[in-house]
Amino acid sequence: MKNEKVITAKNLVKRFGEFTAVDNISFDVYKGEIFGFLGANGAGKTTAMRMLCGLSIPTAGIATVAGYDVYLQNELIKKNIGYMSQKFSLYEDLTIRENIRFYAGIYGLRKERIKEKTELLLKQLHLEGEEKTLVRALPLGWKQKLAFSIAIVHDPAIVFLDEPTGGVDPITRREFWALIYEASERGITIFVTTHYMDEAEYCNRVSIMVDGRIDALDTPGNLMKNYNASSMDGVFLQLARKAIRKE
């Protein structure tokens, strides 16, 4: 399972006029892997992620996501990935059931399948009896768990998590990571960006972007060993401080 590549990027470049936002990055992500994508503000993370999500066409290089080419098949990519971020996820003024139905509908699930998935999801999250609750009324931790479950409602090959878990208590945060582990066990690849280095330590492998390049890519354990650091924070600070480009 671990040998099946779900994302491949080779010499990927994105320029905006004179400015090279993403500077020749190459990496592979495997099926079921939890892959951390780190970098300081302005390092090029968002631009790289937008290309992989089929939202931005690269200037040069090759990339495939879920087996589809980012230049030619970006609509197919969008159908086969999930996306969740802290800033944009659920509709606050819709109920839990309506949010599930809305997203499942957008991803093209059939009516019966939506019904099935809704029941399953409510059960998994222990939200039975709450389906008519407005999302606005849910505590932040529940919103995050629901948003993640909805992002994978169509069983995508990959789910992109853009800074998913700010601000919740440590137990709730771990419940969220338990959902991620569970999805990864089912073979869904998890691609996470985060500012918080302790979160990076949950990933199978981590890449660190500096000035548009990938300056390090390895398991958290190896990175800490190679950079002689006791935490990922230490690794990150050593690399990010070399950055010339300012935010």
Add this chain to the structure above:
Amino acid sequence: MQSIIVENIVKTYRTKKTLIEALKGVSFTVNKEEIFGLIGPDGAGKTSLFRILTTLLIADSGHASVDGFEVVANYTAIRNRVGYMPGRFSLYQDLSIRENLEFFATIFNTSIEENYDLIKDIYIQIEPFKDRKAGQLSGGMKQKLALCCALIHKPTVLFLDEPTTGVDAVSRKEFWEMLHQLKVQGITILVSTPYMDEASLCDRVALIQKGEILSINTPKGIIAEFKKPLWSVKANEMYRLLNSLKADPFIESCYPFGQFHHVVFKSQENTREKLTQIAQEGNYTNFEIQAIEPNIEDCFMALMKD
């Protein structure tokens, strides 16, 4: 000498249907020239407490004073002497860096020049962009400008509500270094954060959750309060391992911690042997066990369960 005194503060909010108890009788004191951290997740009551102490909100009951002034009776005195950086960026987006700073200096009857020493180290980092509108600054620069504006009248006490939320690791580190510089210059700092790892950067912390304080101590003291031995385990099959540890009747708690799972047993006898046995029975590969010191998150979770 105590700079902030909080005694039994209660604050509730009523909406049509529900009653939210934001603060359920919170008490603590902050010493002069101390960096005191309020550490807790969203909804803990941190912002309500900041707003009460900066005289922007009135508590339902309890007493609080800042620099010897009572928050309700002497609110103008407090407003003159404290600096407040709210969680949401609240400078004028359509004014430049320089204009924002001048505005706040003028409001407090002072000038940038008068207290320049205090902000100099921070201000020189954003000075090259001084004519840029605040709305067009990056997160790290906004944060530095907001700190300058909160300092421009040389406050005795600085209130910082989640100053590092959403800021990258490099800017966060720089920010904490700035706070330590300010402390040396005689400023008392009350700072809140949802990030447990920042606790170690404070002199003392209060761990807060759902309107109640779980513990107040130095970061080392909080860790010393964690009495039970803590094990860190690892194997190739992490998810399966997590589930079997959680299901084990001898285990009190098991939480994933990055590459490891942290395990606490109910009784403290033969715990290493029990872990080894679990590993053998489950046929885990590359199984590792290590006795470790707890971190603030371990302590927070243990306190949450009590």
